[in-house]
Amino acid sequence: MSLDVHPQLLRALRAVLETGSLTAASERLGFTQSALSKQMAALETAAGTRLFHRGPRGVDPTPAGTRLALRAAAILDQYDAAQRELEDLPMPLGGRVALGGFPATALRLAPRTIARVRTDHPSVEVDFLESSTPVQIRRLRAGRLDLAILASGAGLPGWDLTGIEVEPLPSGSLLLAVGARHRLAGTERVPVAELTEEAWIAGRGARGEPQFGAWPTLPQPRVVAELGDWSARFGFVAAGIGITTVPRLAAFALPDGVVRVEVDDPGWTGRSMGLARIGDLTGPAAAVRSALIAEARLIAGL
Known part of the structure; x- marks a missing residue:
């Protein structure tokens, strides 16, 4: 017979045998005595044998109950250890990020960034909106973008960036x-x-x-x-x-x-790119920022 039971039934068995009483075990586990009795009945059905004897002074384990309790202790120790290890792992990032960029960024920088994010953080989704720098600034202020790749420099207007934080991005010549x-x-x-x-x-x-x-x-x-x-x-x-x-x-x-x-051209002072945002970044947006900087450095040959 295959013994396939929920770990809670094994915990309940240990509590019953350690306390020697369904009443005391139910108080330890926070169940009613009726609920605990049903759990023990289900465990005995799954085991195909009686696990303990009920008496006026409580319960006594059968040989099968004693053996199963010993195995249950080892199983539950491993189960608890696995749970602790999983809790120690960093939680995967998840969420949606709206990224804006002017048209030239859509040729390589934006798609490579999105591909990197999908590899490193599969639960992060990036929505890319292609538009000019002035449109991106409006969308950023309206809350439609989390991050925006802006162009600035010679030959371009001086954008109103009041309240917007901009960090430089490598752009090349x-x-x-x-x-x-x-x-x-x-x-x-x-x-x-x-x-x-x-x-x-x-x-x-x-x-x-x-x-x-x-x-x-x-x-x-x-x-x-x-x-x-x-x-x-x-x-x-x-x-x-x-x-x-x-x-x-x-x-x-x-x-x-x-x-x-x-x-x-000695007279050309160049243009530059900047990554703009308003306020603090969420975890997913920070992951997109890191991927974007890494790809921009590769493209610029840094």
């Missing part, structure tokens, strides 16, 4: 994206003066939303197309219609037929 057959395709680095006659593919968004496009320090760049998403811009570049600027965090997503080139 601004690069050129040119077609594989472009005259600059085989050049590792080019002086900015060589870009004055180039045709440019620029980003297009809502009014006031910053976009990547012509090199920022060129006085009068010739823009031949304005396109709303990166895949379209890269398609025009691959076809040789023009060139465009691309941040290092998006350079790993260049398609076939498009290569990157670095630019020497």
Whole structure:
């Protein structure tokens, strides 16, 4: 016969045999005597034999009851030890985090961050919202985002960040994206003066939303197309219609037929990324922050 019982029945058996009384055992365990009697009946049924004799002065164990009680002590000690070990383990993080980022972050930084979080913290879910920096700031203030990846620096407005805490994120330099057959395709680095006659593919968004496009320090760049998403811009570049600027965090997503080139420009002070939040981070949001910083460092080559 297979003895498959709940640990509570074994605890009840030990209490009965240690106290020698159903009444005393029920008081120790916090059960009524009737409930304890039912537990003992269930244990005897599972064991297929009588475990103790009831008498006027209490109960006496049968040989089967004595043996089972000894085994029960060892089983319960192991059970309690396992429970203590589980309680000592750190609780897994769980929850949902809303992360915002401008479009270029969606090419590599955001998806790699989300993948890292899923590996390290499977119970944490990340919702990514792609939007421009000013839209992210509004969403952060409205409580729709927990974390927001913002862009700042030369050529961008001075955002109102009152009440928002921003920490720097590694971002790397601004690069050129040119077609594989472009005259600059085989050049590792080019002086900015060589870009004055180039045709440019620029980003297009809502009014006031910053976009990547012509090199920022060129006085009068010739823009031949304005396109709303990166895949379209890269398609025009691959076809040789023009060139465009691309941040290092998006350079790993260049398609076939498009290569990157670095630019020497003493007049360009650069742009940077920042991770913004309002108030303290929850455990899940802190895990996303750590993953985001790690991936940003990898992309920037740090």
